[in-house]
Structure formats: structure tokens, C-alpha cells
Amino acid sequence: MRILYHLPLSPYARKVRLALNEKRIPFELRVERVWDRREEFLEMNPACTVPVLTEENGLVLADSYAICEYLDEAYPETPLLGRTLGERAEVRRLVAWFDGKFAREVTSNLLYEKQMKRLMGRGNPDAGSLRAGYANLKPHLDYLGWLAETRLWLAGSSLSLADLTAASHLSSLDYIGDIDWSLNDAAKDWYARVKSRPGFRPLLADRVSGVNPPPHYADLDF
Amino acid sequence: MRILYHLPLSPYARKVRLALNEKRIPFELRVERVWDRREEFLEMNPACTVPVLTEENGLVLADSYAICEYLDEAYPETPLLGRTLGERAEVRRLVAWFDGKFAREVTSNLLYEKQMKRLMGRGNPDAGSLRAGYANLKPHLDYLGWLAETRLWLAGSSLSLADLTAASHLSSLDYIGDIDWSLNDAAKDWYARVKSRPGFRPLLADRVSGVNPPPHYADLDF
Numbered sequence: 001m002r003i004l005y006h007l008p009l010s011p012y013a014r015k016v017r018l019a020l021n022e023k024r025i026p027f028e029l030r031v032e033r034v035w036d037r038r039e040e041f042l043e044m045n046p047a048c049t050v051p052v053l054t055e056e057n058g059l060v061l062a063d064s065y066a067i068c069e070y071l072d073e074a075y076p077e078t079p080l081l082g083r084t085l086g087e088r089a090e091v092r093r094l095v096a097w098f099d100g101k102f103a104r105e106v107t108s109n110l111l112y113e114k115q116m117k118r119l120m121g122r123g124n125p126d127a128g129s130l131r132a133g134y135a136n137l138k139p140h141l142d143y144l145g146w147l148a149e150t151r152l153w154l155a156g157s158s159l160s161l162a163d164l165t166a167a168s169h170l171s172s173l174d175y176i177g178d179i180d181w182s183l184n185d186a187a188k189d190w191y192a193r194v195k196s197r198p199g200f201r202p203l204l205a206d207r208v209s210g211v212n213p214p215p216h217y218a219d220l221d222f
Numbered sequence: 223m224r225i226l227y228h229l230p231l232s233p234y235a236r237k238v239r240l241a242l243n244e245k246r247i248p249f250e251l252r253v254e255r256v257w258d259r260r261e262e263f264l265e266m267n268p269a270c271t272v273p274v275l276t277e278e279n280g281l282v283l284a285d286s287y288a289i290c291e292y293l294d295e296a297y298p299e300t301p302l303l304g305r306t307l308g309e310r311a312e313v314r315r316l317v318a319w320f321d322g323k324f325a326r327e328v329t330s331n332l333l334y335e336k337q338m339k340r341l342m343g344r345g346n347p348d349a350g351s352l353r354a355g356y357a358n359l360k361p362h363l364d365y366l367g368w369l370a371e372t373r374l375w376l377a378g379s380s381l382s383l384a385d386l387t388a389a390s391h392l393s394s395l396d397y398i399g400d401i402d403w404s405l406n407d408a409a410k411d412w413y414a415r416v417k418s419r420p421g422f423r424p425l426l427a428d429r430v431s432g433v434n435p436p437p438h439y440a441d442l443d444f
Contacts, residue, residue: 045315046365047323059308063322065287066314074307085296086281092288093267100285101269143268 005032005041005052008206009115009175011107012064012099013051014168019071019161021199023078027053035120064099068161080161091155094147094162098169102140107169109133110178115211137173138183145186154190159197167194171203175213181222188222196220227254227263227274230428231337231397233329234286234321235273236390241293241383243421245300249275257342286321290383302383313377316369316384320391324362329391331355332400337433359395360405367408376412381419389416393425397435403444410444418442 004020004027006013020027032041034048045052045062053061053070061067072081082088110133113125144166147154155162170191173179181188194200204218216222226242226249228235242249254263256270267274267284275283275292283289294303304310332355335347366388369376377384392413395401403410416422426440438444 047319059311061311061315063315063318065318066311069291069314070307070311073310085292088295089281089283089288089292092291093283093285096285096287097269 002027002056003030003054004028005030005044005054006050007031007034008208009111009172010050011103011111011165011168011172012049014171014203015064015099015161015165016051016053016067016071017203018164018168018199019068019080021202022080022159022164022197023071023075025071025075065095068095072161080159080164082155082158082160087156087160091160091162094155095165098162098165102166102169105136106133106140107173109136111172111176114176114178115208118210134178137179141184141187144190145184148190149186159194163190163194167191167200171195171200174217175206175208176211177214181216192220192222224249224278225252225276226250227252227266227276228272229253229256230430231333231394232272233325233333233387233390233394234271236393236425237286237321237383237387238273238275238289238293239425240386240390240421241290241302243424244302244381244386244419245293245297247293247297287317290317294383302381302386304377304380304382309378309382313382313384316377317387320384320387324388324391327358328355328362329395331358333394333398336398336400337430340432355400359401363406363409366412367406370412371408381416385412385416389413389422393417393422396439397428397430398433399436403438414442414444 002025004013004016006017006029008031017029032038032050032052034041034050037048041052042048044054044060047062049063051064051067053067055061061070068080072079082091109129113129113133117123117125144154151157153159153163154166170179181191195204224247226235226238228239228251230253239251254260254272254274256263256272259270263274264270266276266282269284271285273286273289275289277283283292290302294301304313331351335351335355339345339347366376373379375381375385376388392401403413417426
């Protein structure tokens with residue numbers, strides 16, 4: 001069986017789960033406590049991060065960028081990276097935006113500080129990081145809202161990996177109660193559309209011990 | 223004419239320059255002082271980062287990931303991402319390793335602290351970051367050396383974007399005198415091989431005002 005090693009709140013693992021679900025590729029989930037640095041896992045991915053995907057033919061894939069590009073090459077039905085060269089460049093620019101810029105400016109300041117530090121026993125969240133994370137969220141939601149208002153989906157006329165990447169980061173932060181959806185209506189409407197896709201349901205059913213999501217987390221009409 | 227907006231010491235811009243050179247795609251270089259936040263540049267890339275590539279047909283490409291994937295799709299001669307699905311996953315895993323993990327643990331601790339802060343008028347390098355950067359360099363060079371000893375090139379039997387990515391980060395750090403090549407012989411031998419490729423020469427000729435590289439920087443027999 002195809003196995004995806006993950007952590008429930010990892011946006012990078014969520015992105016791969018959403019891509020697999022959109023493509024209707026069946027897989028099994030295994031939680032990998034990366035901070036245990038399990039030897040067999042380090043052999044699969046010396047960076048010791050999730051997601052890692054193992055295929056039935058023995059192929060081991062590490063890193064969400066490598067996995068998502070692989071999925072679109074190996075399972076081209078329901079393409080998630082766009083069709084023309086220009087569309088593909090735009091999808092990838094936005095994937096890099098959310099996995100790079102947004103992750104650095106928002107996700108790591110909030111999710112890492114509040115959730116990962118606790119799990120890894122690295123102390124309390126840093127107040128300055130939390131402040132920066134909340135302050136950075138607003139302009140990012142505005143940019144996302146602007147994209148969603150000027151296009152059908154974030155990168156153009158089709159749902160793409162750009163939507164799945166943005167939704168992965170936002171859904172992880174939403175789980176820990178850190179997204180104020182009143183900041184931008186267009187961003188909220190876009191998220192409601194992504195959230196109501198069948199492939200999103202398993203993510204909304206996730207629960208992490210010790211952290212309960214706010215009531216609107218799994219609500220499709222939030 | 224095809225134009226690449228860059229900064230001489232940006233590893234991400236260097237990666238694209240190396241990819242263009244390996245593919246023998248002609249282009250013009252323009253230095254973009256991203257900290258000036260020039261309006262026309264922000265329109266091309268709202269993230270306000272280099273590299274940005276503009277094609278003669280008007281296509282604007284932002285972000286090194288989007289650009290490198292585009293180059294391999296638009297100019298498939300001299301492929302840089304591998305051939306089989308497994309090879310391609312390995313190339314991309316290593317690109318992510320150097321652009322993500324290495325960048326976070328080494329490049330940003332040294333290059334950002336010593337060079338970018340000065341350019342942007344953001345004060346002196348943080349001593350703790352410098353210490354972390356130097357400490358992290360050793361295990362990374364060891365991993366790179368191990369890859370170079372067990373394979374012809376970092377990701378397998380052909381030169382790939384993995385080599386160009388690693389060499390971009392190392393060459394930027396080498397310019398500011400921060401690579402101790404005596405730490406790992408295999409890594410040094412691999413770098414000497416990449417460095418002596420014709421496509422590397424323009425990078426070795428770069429000079430940044432106010433910072434002179436060490437004598438070995440442009441020496442092919444360092």
C-alpha cells in the first residue's frame with residue numbers, strides 16, 4: 001500500500017494529502033513523530049521531515065515539492081500544476097509564495113511557536129514571534145483575497161496546487177484558532193470553496209491530542 | 223532580449239544563471255536592488271525577490287523554483303531535473319535540501335547576517351547566528367561529501383539542478399570567505415568539478431562593491 005508519513009498539522013503534509021485526494025489516489029496515513037528521529041525514517045529522509053511518501057513499487061519520495069511534482073508527472077489525470085508554461089509558472093510562483101514567504105512570515109511564527117515547540121519540549125512561544133505572525137497575516141490574507149477576487153482560483157481558471165498549498169497553511173493555523181476570517185471576506189469565501197471539496201474532509205476530521213480546534217474549524221458555513 | 227533580474231550574491235539567482243548557462247540560453251543580467259522596492263519590479267514580482275526572468279515573448283517568471291522548472295519544460299535540451307521519476311524525485315529532494323534546509327541553517331545565518339544586513343542598513347551581524355551558521359556548515363559539507371563519494375554527481379550519474387543549487391549556495395558563501403574547504407575533501411573535489419564548468423565562469427568574475435572575495439574564490443585549483 002502507498003503510505004504517507006505525516007503530522008496532522010504539518011501544512012506540507014496537508015498539501016500532499018490534498019493533492020492525493022484531488023487525484024483520487026488511495027493511500028494510508030502514518031503519523032511520524034519526527035522529533036524521535038527514528039532510524040528507519042532517517043534512512044528514508046535524512047532531513048527527518050514529513051511528508052514522506054512510499055510507493056508500492058518501493059520508490060521513496062521525500063519533501064513536499066518533490067512529491068507534488070512527482071504526483072503530477074506519475075498521475076497526470078487531474079493536473080494540479082496548470083497546462084501552459086505561463087499557467088505552470090504562476091502556480092509554482094504561488095506555491096513558493098505560501099510554502100516560502102507565508103511560511104516564514106506567518107506559519108512558523110505561529111504554528112511552530114505554539115504547537116511544535118510544545119511537542120518538542122522546547123519551551124514557551126516567543127511573544128515577539130507571535131506578534132509578528134499575527135501582524136503578517138493581514139497583508140497575506142489581503143493578497144490572497146485580491147487573487148481570489150480577480151481570478152476563479154488563486155492561480156487562474158482551475159483549481160491548482162496553489163490553492164491546495166495556501167489552504168494547507170491556513171487550515172493548520174485555523175486548527176489552532178489563529179485565523180481571523182473577518183480580516184478579508186474574499187479570502188474567507190475562497191477558503192469556504194476549497195474547504196467544501198470532498199478531498200478536504202479528512203483534514204477537517206483530524207484531531208491532535210491536547211489541542212481542540214475552534215468550533216468553526218470543521219464547519220463548511222463558518 | 224531575455225533579462226534576468228538578480229543580485230550577484232543571491233544563491234537563488236546564481237542557480238538560475240547556472241541553469242541558463244548549462245542550457246546555453248543567452249540572457250542579459252540586470253542588478254535589482256530589491257530593498258529599493260521599485261514599483262515596476264513589484265509589479266513583476268510582488269514578493270520583491272530575485273531572481274525574476276522576463277522572456278522576449280513577454281512572459282514574466284518569478285521565484286527560482288518556478289523559473290528552473292520552466293526552463294526544463296521550455297528548453298528540454300540538456301535536461302537538469304533527471305529522466306526517470308525516481309531520478310527526478312531525488313534531484314528535487316536535494317534542491318529542496320539546499321534551498322530549504324541548508325539555506326535556513328547555513329546561508330541565512332552567514333550571508334544574510336554579514337552581507338544583506340549591511341546592504342539594507344539593518345545593523346551588525348548577530349554573533350549567535352554566525353556561530354550557528356559555521357557550526358551547521360560542517361555536517362552539511364559532510365553530507366554533500368558523502369553524496370559526492372557515492373555518486374558521480376550529487377543526485378546520480380548526471381549533473382543536475384541539485385549540483386547547481388548546492389554550488390550556488392556554496393559559491394555565495396565562498397565569496398564572503400565563509401567556506402573552510404579543509405572540512406571535507408570529497409565536497410571540495412566535487413566543488414572543483416562544478417566550478418570548472420564553462421557555465422560557472424561568469425559567477426567567478428562577479429565582484430560586489432565593498433567586499434573582495436578571498437584569493438581562492440576564482441581559482442579552479444584552490
